[in-house]
Amino acid sequence: MRLWVESSIFAIHRYLYMRLSILFFWLIIACKPEPADVPTSEDQIDYSTMNLSVTKMALVGKAQKEALKWVDYQNLITGLENYDHSITTTNELIEHLDKMIALKDGAFYDQTILSRILVLKTRLSIYKSYLGYRIKTTEDLQRKYNDIITALDQLTDQMNWFKNEFESNNKETLEDLKAILDPDQV
Numbered sequence: 001m002r003l004w005v006e007s008s009i010f011a012i013h014r015y016l017y018m019r020l021s022i023l024f025f026w027l028i029i030a031c032k033p034e035p036a037d038v039p040t041s042e043d044q045i046d047y048s049t050m051n052l053s054v055t056k057m058a059l060v061g062k063a064q065k066e067a068l069k070w071v072d073y074q075n076l077i078t079g080l081e082n083y084d085h086s087i088t089t090t091n092e093l094i095e096h097l098d099k100m101i102a103l104k105d106g107a108f109y110d111q112t113i114l115s116r117i118l119v120l121k122t123r124l125s126i127y128k129s130y131l132g133y134r135i136k137t138t139e140d141l142q143r144k145y146n147d148i149i150t151a152l153d154q155l156t157d158q159m160n161w162f163k164n165e166f167e168s169n170n171k172e173t174l175e176d177l178k179a180i181l182d183p184d185q186v
Helices: 003-028 061-069 072-080 087-102 111-131 138-180
Strands: none
Touching: 003 111, 061 072, 072 087, 087 111, 111 138
């Protein structure tokens, strides 16, 4: 009987020892201090020394007048002027582009313009993804940002063409066709 009692006490001590060991191990893991902030390459990049492109295109004529009425386009341009190369700001720019795409009855609703907006959105999404990388080079950042500006210039050029040339040519053609028809048929 004494042997049974001693073995039971030993089993209880072993059980308690295992429980306390597990609890102690869990406390060590749970109370582990957070890792110190490791400087990322984002902190080391100086955007002011990079050779970033600026837009080379401007809206003119009818395109400029109509674009001033387009709030989402104006928000996009303002956002790019105040751009701080953060993921949050890039998401805001992408949201402006989503609103521009959703506008179905706007003055610039044309497949060519929608295509250019989608290209610009894709370039911004690529740049946003690259901003999240831990290791990035200034050359790649510069190239990807310059791609965004190129896409913006292409959008601006397409908006100028659509409003200043395409629509006016269509109106002239329509007037010429009306002039050819009999006045009774018009």
